[in-house]
Amino acid sequence: MSSYRPKNSSRISPESERLVADALSLAASGSRVEDIFWEGRLMERLLRLLHAQNQNAIESALDQTLKINPIAFDCLAENAETLAESLTLEHAGEHWDAVLIAIPIIARTRYSIPSGKLSAESISATGNLLHEQIVAQNARIALVPWLYSIDQMPHSHCQTRLLLEKLASAAVNGGKIKLELRDMPETIPVLADPRYIVGVVAAPSSGPLFRWQEEAPRRQERSICLQNWQHGLKDTIAAIMPGCEFELSLPEAYFTNCREADRKIRPLSILAAVNYLESLLNVAPAGLSCVIAGFGEEQCDEYRISFALKGSKELIYGVIWPLYDRESVANDAINDISIEDSPIREIYDTIKAAGIEDQFRHADLYKPEMCEDCGAPMFVDRAGEIVHAEMPDDTPSQQPLFH
Known part of the structure; x- marks a missing residue:
């Protein structure tokens, strides 16, 4: 909806190829006059695809431009969003x-x-x-x-x-x-x-x-x-x-x-989870520990943060921190909190601000898995095993909540 992440696809239609060509031309333009020409052509093609409900062609073109030219990707993405959220009509x-x-x-x-x-x-x-x-x-x-x-x-x-x-x-x-x-x-x-x-x-x-x-x-x-x-x-x-x-x-x-x-909702999800566990289990934030791991097929698309009672290996709750747009994390820096303004640094700082000092960060990239029975996301424990986060058996009855 609001954020674009690339999809792995090797096929591209003629409609997508024309979008890519126009976006590349717009990115290479050397004057505002030429910008107007290529932008007009690009928006005309995009509008036809929007009216035809051909989302696949638009997404395929976005995939291709993101791979070959980030400036062209920005041009294409901006114009696609402009036509999707604004128009001129006569009355x-x-x-x-x-x-x-x-x-x-x-x-x-x-x-x-x-x-x-x-x-x-x-x-x-x-x-x-x-x-x-x-x-x-x-x-x-x-x-x-x-x-x-x-x-x-x-x-x-x-x-x-x-x-x-x-x-x-x-x-x-x-x-x-x-x-x-x-x-x-x-x-x-x-x-x-x-x-x-x-x-x-x-x-x-x-x-x-x-x-x-x-x-x-x-x-x-x-x-x-x-x-x-x-x-x-x-x-x-x-x-x-x-x-x-x-x-x-x-x-x-x-x-x-x-x-x-x-x-804005990402850090609030962590703070809300800590407050929820504190209230439900009658445990102070200092009595909790967190395990953080990056998930994705080829690159880190999201972090999954799991919670456990301090000193226990059993995961009791989890939160997902998705990455949006062109947010990227190198595979060799997934757990590197020394990088200012990085997602992992913000996650680390948010957990610390919530009162949890015991944090463990995995350096490996994990394949995203969901529970086959209930559809909930799976999380990584401290030992590196992908497991289901489950509340202790004696937890008071509650409405199931997932992130």
């Missing part, structure tokens, strides 16, 4: 620019994080605050009356474009949002997870979409808009998500905000 003889937005709610709890249908009152309060504090004076909005979990969000450029088109039409025409929400996937229960309200902001073409784009006196800096947004929406979200601690981010373009929420 009553006037052209409107529309952008799909995500409103992230970064939540953690000891219980469960809600998702699903939102009341008319909640959507009305959110929409009113958007008009007051976030969007431009002439902007129109449409919000989906649903609190999305990550499992329920559009998972491709093509799906995102379809949602954009329906919401943009509703925003500009003032019509009803026609979406089938009854068959949404089940939400996997976890202790820390983002939730999203999704919508569209539309405004007359070439005009401002947001308050920070407007002229004085309505103009407000992003930081002020964020403060007012967090203060104004706090009570509405607290009513929607009882028993949860949460952080509100500024409503922004869909892909940007989804990526930001993905990153």
Whole structure:
């Protein structure tokens, strides 16, 4: 959805080859005039593929450009996302620019994080605050009356474009949002997870979409808009998500905000896990130990962090720390915490800040495995064995939670 990781595929279609060629040409361009030419051609091809729902061709082209030219990959990825989350449409003889937005709610709890249908009152309060504090004076909005979990969000450029088109039409025409929400996937229960309200902001073409784009006196800096947004929406979200601690981010373009929420939730997942184990097992963080290992087929795509009672080899819980976009870890540096701003260093610092000093980091890359019976991810113990994380038999009854 919000993040791209390469897939191993040796086949490439003619449509993908043309996308790759245009992206390489755009990356090699020597002037803005030439940029406009290649970008126009690239976006024309991408738009045809989006309308044809040919996601495979787009992903194949992304795979190829990532392998051969990172700059071309950035060009292709940026334009694919732009067309998936924004468009221009005509209504009553006037052209409107529309952008799909995500409103992230970064939540953690000891219980469960809600998702699903939102009341008319909640959507009305959110929409009113958007008009007051976030969007431009002439902007129109449409919000989906649903609190999305990550499992329920559009998972491709093509799906995102379809949602954009329906919401943009509703925003500009003032019509009803026609979406089938009854068959949404089940939400996997976890202790820390983002939730999203999704919508569209539309405004007359070439005009401002947001308050920070407007002229004085309505103009407000992003930081002020964020403060007012967090203060104004706090009570509405607290009513929607009882028993949860949460952080509100500024409503922004869909892909940007989804990526930001993905990153923000990773350290919170570790902190929520420590709080959960502390409460459930009546053990202080200093009485826990962690084992950290990198997982992936050929490169590290994620870290899996497992927890045990200090002095015991039995794993009782686990958290996954995925790597996003072009985050990369060399296979010979998987456990190297000396590298500043590296994922393993952030994991190490987060665990230490949670009060756990006993950390063991494996240097090897492990193949990702899931439990054949329950589908839960498998973790690596201190001895290097891939095992199932299971609570002690005398643990109080609980709702199963996975990361």
